[in-house]
Amino acid sequence: MIHSLLKIFKAFVLINLILMSSTYAQSLKHPVIWVTEEEREGILENIEKYDWAKDILDQLHERVDSKLKLHLKDPNVILNTIPDFAKHDRENSEQKAGPLAAGHNKVLALASEAGMLYYLTQDETYAQFAADILGYYIDVLAPKTPQTTTICGYEFFDPRTTYGPFALTYDFIYNYLKQPNATVFNKQKGIRVPFDNAKAQKAMANVAGNVLQEYGKPDQHGKTISNHPILTASGALFSILCIENDAERNRLFHVFWEKGTAHQNSFKNTILPMFGEQGIWPESTSYSFMPIITMTLNIVDRVYPEMDVTKDYQHILYGNFLFDYLRHPNRKFVRFGDSKRNNDGTEDLYRYTLSIAERRGYSDLKLKAQMALKQAYEAKGGYKPKLDDGIFNNFQPLDLFWGQPIPDKIEKGINFNKPTVLVKHAGIALQRNLTETANELYGLTGIIGGAHYVHSHLTGISMELYGAGYIMAPNAGLPTSVKERQIPLHENYFRLYAGNNTVIVNGTSHGLDEGSWKGDAYVWQNTTKNIAAEPKHLEDPVSENFSFATQFLEDEVNHCNQQRTLSIIRTGEKSAYYLDVFRSKSLGENKFHDYIYHNIGDETIIKNEKGNTLNLKQTDRYKNDIGDPVQSPGWRYFENTQVTEPIKEGVKVTFKINFDKGYMHMFVPKGVTRAYTKGLTPATREAENGYVNKKTQLIAIRQTGEAWDKPFISIFEPSLNSESSIQSVESLMDGDKIVGAKVISKVEKITITDYIISQDISNATYQNKALNLSFEGRFAIVRVEASKGEKKVSLYIGDGKKLNFEGFKLESNHQNKGFKVF
Structure with a gap:
């Protein structure tokens, strides 16, 4: 009995010792966020063997060494460039916070890069430089609370701009700071003072607490959210991993990963479940990349390998490869919703995936990532990493720390040029037909579709077409600045039906505000669905000359059904055309339908099937709206509109591109009475060769009655010849x-x-x-x-x-x- 009680007592003491150790000890070795000390040798070997790795190291030296020399002469030189701090995290608007965040990020990025050089070279001069900058920020942040902690005064910016390099700096130089004689320069006193790690821990806890906002509302697991908690995730995770107290660090990580808050939603229970079967973040093209997801999975898997977090999210890792299927022949991305063609996160996705696959032994993913990276490097003439001063989630040095050599010879590649690609959450179907001869000029790619998702536009079944080296018929996309997203041109035109290539029913096509991803946007619509395609998604075609896809929209908002078929039909190595069949009918009264088509260019010529130019007269038929807050359907922005008389003849429309003598030839067969309006619309975003500053050409075709049994049929042939x-x-x-x-x-x-x-x-x-x-x-x-x-x-x-x-x-x-x- 006594022996048993003694065993229980000893077990009780042991448990308490473990708990005490967990409560007060620091078991995590630094650095830990991106790399460990054990990985240093392998990184140095890469630097010795591979130009890309040495080049990144050289760039780090170029960015840091000159500033370090100034600092060694006078520490105030760099510290004087640190901007003022905001008082709280909701002090500034997005526009005001931007310049302040950029100023702080410039200094903090310098500190973190100095920390990286300390890790690589073991030269304590770099560590001291980083520590002096870090100490300045610690002095400001430590006295605060999580509620009052901020740098730039905008809660959405600091976790994406300043908190990341702040935590990375601490992580990289942690072992240097923990030395008994470690000092930092105190700008206020003008002398060196002992480094206060307790104060540093308080600052780091404030940063982590400010991102998590446990003082706010709880998370609702399973809800649909925007990308915000993904973009702020690094600011939370990096700072959490810098907390020394094991119990508190693990508690905060539990909040980050499992529990979540209304501000920083649970990564496991709210963010990751939003990835559908295709494994991509369900937003518009350039917003969907989200390399932070794969980066976070990799970091968590490295720090907490026992969780095996990548096992249940293979679909996300494979989903990383979908984006490269969404390129036009000029390698620009197709555009749907708020999106930019030149944003490209594919290489980061592949490098992060390769890092996971290599460590976890995912052989198929490893080979696929290697093939994708090799093809990406070859497409742009080699791998030439470049560090820049981007302030948002700028993790470019990871190319060095996680980068791996790609074999010179890989037996096969990935065919990213499949004829049919579906993006289900966006209701998009892509059609592609490429050629071995001057593909950028003679290859074709088009997309049709539309849906509601975060950063979606209200388009019905929209269309985008490529040809003759241009995205000829563009979807609307996103303006260059955040400020421009709020102006009427974007909210009342580009985001609506009339700013896209679609069909408007009875002049009243609109969206709902209830359920819209953005308040007062009126962009909610039903999701377009693929009902047929040959080949099917990512499959091989039965013919090199023919393919098609059909999308269907049951539009409950506008009480109508629409169906659109896009086919690419190749007639020669340098010739091919699109067939567009758009069926539309109101389930109530069919007054009229308008087929809206935009094409870049300098001139629009409308002729009948005999080759005679049709007479036009000014019209104001599009100077109206339905009276909702966003002026749906958005066609008040049509300019200089001139209309033909209603005719039943076939029509040929030629869009001329004067810059390099390109053309889009459009044919509409005879048999249905229609009136053709030509006009101008606001300039196409991201257009090339000066067309970004020129009005876009417009054709609007009005058909009385239904357009289902008598659908709009248009044939489009992009060409370098004036004659089709x-x-x-x-x-x-x-x-x-x-x-x-x-x-x-x-x-x-x-x-x-x-x-x-x-x-x-x-x-x-x-x-x-x-x-x-x-x-x-x-x-x-x-x-x-x-x-x-x-x-x-x-x-x-x-x-x-x-x-x-x-x-x-x-x-x-x-x-x-x-x-x-x-």
């Missing part, structure tokens, strides 16, 4: 219903006739006795190539069962697709 290779376009009819188009092209000495059948349901049937043509299904193409009395027939089924033409027959496979040449 397309000779004629006419509708394919099934009684009074339009089911496709006949397109005749002349390419070199070959006459190509394409009979394109695009029906609204998958089990439709079509018979044309005059052509001896029949089809069961949604989408098919019959191609007849004639030259010198010889004829070649190609039959393509994109979605269907049987296709017959002049005795030639094709039956689809089990996936309802097929292709055969006769």
